[in-house]
Amino acid sequence: MGWGACEDWLVLTTLLSLPTTMAFDVAPDGRLLVGYDGSGIRQIHEVAADGSWRALTALGDTARNTRFVPGSRQVVVEHDSGGDERGQLSLLDLDDTSGPDGLPVLSPLVQDLAYFHHLVDAKPGRVFFTTNRRNGVDFDLVMHDLGTGSETVLYDGGGYLTSAHVSPDEHWVAIRLAGGPGNSVQLLLADVAAQTVTELTGYADPTYQEAPSWLPDSSGFVVATDAGRERLALRRYDVGTATWSDLLIDDEHDLDGWVCPDGEHLLVGTTDDGVVTLALQMLADASFVAQLDLPAGGCAARLLMAPDPLWSVDGSYALFNHSSPIEPLSVFRYARETGEITAVQSPAGPVLPDGLAHPVSHRVTSFDGEQVPVFVYRPIGNSGNGSAVVWVHGGPEMMAMRNWNPVVTALAAEGHTVIVPNVRGSAAYGKRWYSLDDKELRLDSVKDLAAIHDWLPSIGVDPKRTGLWGGSYGGYMVLAGLTFQPERWAAGVDVVGIASLVTFLENTSAYRRVAREREYGVLAEDREFLESASPLNRVDDIRAPLFVIHGANDPRVPLSEAEQIVEALSKRDVPCQLLVYPDEGHGLAKRANRLDAYPQAFAFLREHLSS
16 A cells, blocks of 8 residues: 555554564463454464464453463463553463353452452462552562462562562572662562572662573573673573673673573574564573574564563474564564574464655764664655654653554654654663663753754754654653743643653552652652652643543553643643543553544644644
């Protein structure tokens, strides 16, 4: 199909409707558990070894996670309600097809709608999960016996437990705990039998650590960490000797790794300016074996916010989730012996429009000489009209990657040049860069937006016809840009954004407040600065029209953030529109809602960025 001005919404509808697939688990016989949103809401499917698909769920809300229970015909599913992220765990029997339309019946396993329960893993007869049900704030690690229903608490030491990883022999669980300054993550080790917890790393030096990958004999694990260095490197921890050793270091790139069950190989991910590539290397000395022949210019591995790569039980193949600016999220299979990579075909593969293109990378000099990485998506076809949209990622310690983003692509189809920056505070460009916006440095990241705006004429963009679009922390950046730089921006689209750092911290979920204060500032200590950095307190400076989208059940950024900025602008007669979706949380997960909200947001930008 060709590209037009999207006036009939055909291009936007097509892009927003393209299905995505992600792999969650693989059984010893080769069956897969995948998430697939062909229905408009992500559901769990089983893919047989012969490639045939079988639907397992038809939930009214997004399925968040799933695992096979080894040695049984059972599957554990984590799901929430209305996007509220309060994960509930259910069990289904693959042989019981008495549910509607012949689907397996979901039976409650661990459920309390007032609290969060996140699936960690399933082992023979046992399920591991985290929950904040003890006090609503701290997350505990719990082991549930499927036979007796009894539960054992493995960790209740407090804090925001971001993930946990069970060793193959089930003797140990490696725990990632957020609680230090900025982006720091601490590692703990729980002994399942002794019910003791040992601290492996502390917070003396701000350190980020990815999820550990256990060795097949459970003697230790490999983890990506920036402890003592600028970039994520691979280190190995030996449980028996309680010692660390360096495995693989690249001073220019972040690394990640996943140990093969053969105990000899390692899948290594390398991040380079928004692209994640994979290579097979030897575990003993990290020597190179082979580069995986992935589709060019995209991302594989966990930086997609998708599950980690998975090895088959025998280590003969790996599964990974991959996407690029021209390809939706899909599952690929890598055969270790032959190097062959094949796609796991979904029931209805995406039919891509013509003309999709990769972005071009630039560096923009900011107010203090720092170089801000940006990706520039040019208007598709001959649709360029001189306008631009700066699309800001959330986090703030996340990152914009070269992955599938149908909104960015559709904005380019509208004729906008789309600039996607990794302002200071973003990950994947080193520890120093992601620390440059912590607490009192918050507004320096907003100054990066001003530098990008001033740079736009150098790429042929009319700075007077440039808008901002962002979600979550990116929504805060939209509002901050409109308030602190009102003369620069012509319009803004704020999706689940923060209007006031103070009311956000006061009203967000209790567990989130503990985690976010280390990044933004502590209410009891930093209130004056938080007030000064809050767009709501400078609302009188906003001149540009604003379009706001929010989910009513958002547990991270409460709906009140959207309501108060819209109310304040309405009193000043600044054009402002708010769309609230009663069955969504922190963003729009359902296709029907995206198809309702985004065309309206596009029409808003078309009106206010026109010549």
